[in-house]
Amino acid sequence: MKALIRITLKSGVLDPQGKAIEGAVRGLGISNVGDVRQGKFIEVQLNETDQAKARAIVEQMCKDLLANTVIENYAYDLVP
Amino acid sequence: MIRASVIVFPGSNCDRDVKVAIERITGVAPAMIWHGEASVPASDLIVLPGGFSYGDYLRCGAMAAHSPIMKDVISKAKAGTPVLGICNGFQVLCESGLLPGLLMRNRSLKFICKDVHLRAERDDTFFSRCYRKGEVIKVPIAHAEGNYFADPETLDRLEGEGRVAFRYCDAAGVVSDETSPNGAQRNIAGITDPTGRILGMMPHPERLYEAALGGTDGRRIFESAVISLTADAA
Numbered sequence: 001m002k003a004l005i006r007i008t009l010k011s012g013v014l015d016p017q018g019k020a021i022e023g024a025v026r027g028l029g030i031s032n033v034g035d036v037r038q039g040k041f042i043e044v045q046l047n048e049t050d051q052a053k054a055r056a057i058v059e060q061m062c063k064d065l066l067a068n069t070v071i072e073n074y075a076y077d078l079v080p
Numbered sequence: 081m082i083r084a085s086v087i088v089f090p091g092s093n094c095d096r097d098v099k100v101a102i103e104r105i106t107g108v109a110p111a112m113i114w115h116g117e118a119s120v121p122a123s124d125l126i127v128l129p130g131g132f133s134y135g136d137y138l139r140c141g142a143m144a145a146h147s148p149i150m151k152d153v154i155s156k157a158k159a160g161t162p163v164l165g166i167c168n169g170f171q172v173l174c175e176s177g178l179l180p181g182l183l184m185r186n187r188s189l190k191f192i193c194k195d196v197h198l199r200a201e202r203d204d205t206f207f208s209r210c211y212r213k214g215e216v217i218k219v220p221i222a223h224a225e226g227n228y229f230a231d232p233e234t235l236d237r238l239e240g241e242g243r244v245a246f247r248y249c250d251a252a253g254v255v256s257d258e259t260s261p262n263g264a265q266r267n268i269a270g271i272t273d274p275t276g277r278i279l280g281m282m283p284h285p286e287r288l289y290e291a292a293l294g295g296t297d298g299r300r301i302f303e304s305a306v307i308s309l310t311a312d313a314a
Contacts, residue, residue, distance in 0.1 A: 013229070014263070016189050065146060068139055068175065070182050071229060 001046050003058045005066060005076040008039035013071045042066060046078075054078050082309060084110035085123040087153065089144045094130030094166065094286065101286040102127070105302045115147040124309050125162050126153055128169030130222070130284060140183060140225045141171030150176055162206055162277040162305060167223055170270070170280035179271055179280045180238070181230030183223075187263030191224040196261050198269050198283060199249040201242075205276030206308045208245055210300035216253045217297035219283040221261060221269075226282040228264035228271075238271055245270040245279055 009015050015037050022036035044061070048054045058076050067074040084102050088095045095112065102125075103109040110127065113120055120126060133144035144150070150172075157163045157178050165173040173179040186192060195218050200211035211217070230238070238244055246269040248262075249255045260267045262282075270281030285298025 014184075014187065016185055016187050016263075020189055065142060066138070068142070068182055070180075070231070071184065 001048065001054055002079050003044045003046055003054065003076050004079060005042040005044065005058065005062060005074060006039060007042065007062075007067045007072050007074050009037055010071055010073055039072075040066075051078060081108055082106040082124050082306060083108070083122065084125040084127060085113050085120050086110045086127045086129055087113050087115060087120070087149055088129070089115045089131065089133035089147060089168075089172075091133045091135055092129050092131035092168070094168075094284065097284075098127050098129050098166065098286040101289040101298075102302060105289060105299065106306055113149060115144065115149045117149050119152040120149065120156060123156070123161060125164065125305055126156065128153070128163065128165040128172050130167030130169060133168055133172065136225070139171075139175065141168060141173075141175040144168075144172045145175035145177075154178060157273075157278055160275070160277060162308070163279070164207065164301070164305070165278075165280040166284055166286065167221075167226075167282055170282055171225065173278065173280040178278055179273060180234050181228055181271075183225045183282070184227040184229045184263075185225050186223070186227050186261075189224075191222075192226070192261050193220070193222040194261070195220050196269075196283065197249050197251055197253075197259070198246040199253050199255060201244050201247060202272075202276070205245070205272060205279075205304075207272070207276070207279045207301050207304050209307060210304040214253060216249060216251065218288075218295060219285055219298050220287050221283050223262070223282055226262040226264065228266075228268040228282075230265065235266055235268075238268075239266070241274055243272045243274065243276075244268055245272050246281060246283070 288298035
C-alpha cells in the first residue's frame with residue numbers, strides 16, 4: 001500500500017513562504033483569497049499489507065524524520 | 081594538545097574553513113570525519129560545520145541529523161564531549177535534539193550574507209569565557225534559514241537557564257526587532273545546552289579568526305574552548 005503524507009505548519013507559526021504565495025496569487029488579479037499556508041506532500045510506497053503495522057511505520061517515519069513536531073503537524077492516508 | 085574532529089556531511093562547505101581556523105589557533109589539525117563513519121575518534125571537541133548538508137532537502141539539517149555518524153556524536157555529546165555547531169551545524173544540532181527549537185526560513189525569504197553585530201550574553205561558559213558579558217562583536221552570517229524558533233516555554237527556559245549565548249544587536253549592543261537580520265525569536269543567534277558545552281550558532285566565527293580576514297572577533301570562540309579544555313585537564 002501507499003502512504004499519502006501531509007506535513008503542515010502548526011497554526012501560530014509564521015509562514016513567510018505562504019505569505020509570499022498569497023501576495024503572488026493576489027498579483028494574478030485574484031482578490032478573494034485569505035491566508036495561504038505552505039506545506040509538504042510526501043508519497044511513500046510501503047511493503048506492508050497490514051493496516052496497523054503500516055500505521056506504526058508511518059507514525060515512526062513522520063515523528064523521527066519527515067516532520068519536525070516543534071513547528072509541524074502531520075496527517076496521512078493509507079491507500080492501496 | 082587539542083584533538084578536534086570536524087564532521088563532514090555531503091554538502092558541507094565550511095568544513096575546511098573551520099579546519100584551518102582550528103589548526104592555526106590550536107596548532108593541531110583536526111581529524112576530518114566523513115558522515116558515513118560509525119564513530120568519531122576520541123575527541124576533545126567535535127565540530128559540525130556550515131554548509132548545505134544533503135542539499136537542505138526536507139528541512140535544513142534533518143537528514144544529516146540521522147547520518148550514521150550522528151549516533152556517536154550524540155552519545156559523546158551527552159557524555160560531555162564539547163560540540164560546536166556552526167550555521168548548518170546549528171541546524172543539525174536542533175534536528176538531532178541536542179539543542180531545542182529549530183531554524184526556520186528567514187522572514188525576508190532571502191539568503192543573507194553579511195557581517196552582523198552580536199552581543200555576547202555570557203562570559204563564563206565553555207565557548208564564551210574569552211568574551212566580556214555584553215560585549216558587541218561583529219561576525220558574518222550566511223544563511224537562508226537562521227530564523228530561530230521555539231515555543232514560548234522553551235524560550236523562557238533558555239533565558240532562565242542563561243543558555244542564550246549570542247543575540248543579534250546593533251553596533252551599540254541594542255537588541256530590537258530591527259536588529260534581527262532574520263526574524264529570530266528574541267534575536268537569538270546562538271544557544272547552548274544546560275552545561276554550556278554544546279553551542280549552536282548561525283554566525284560563522286571561523287571566518288574571522290585572524291586580522292587578514294577582516295577581524296578576529298570569531299577567534300575567541302576557539303580560544304575559549306582551548307582554555308576550557310586546559311582547565312578541564314588540570
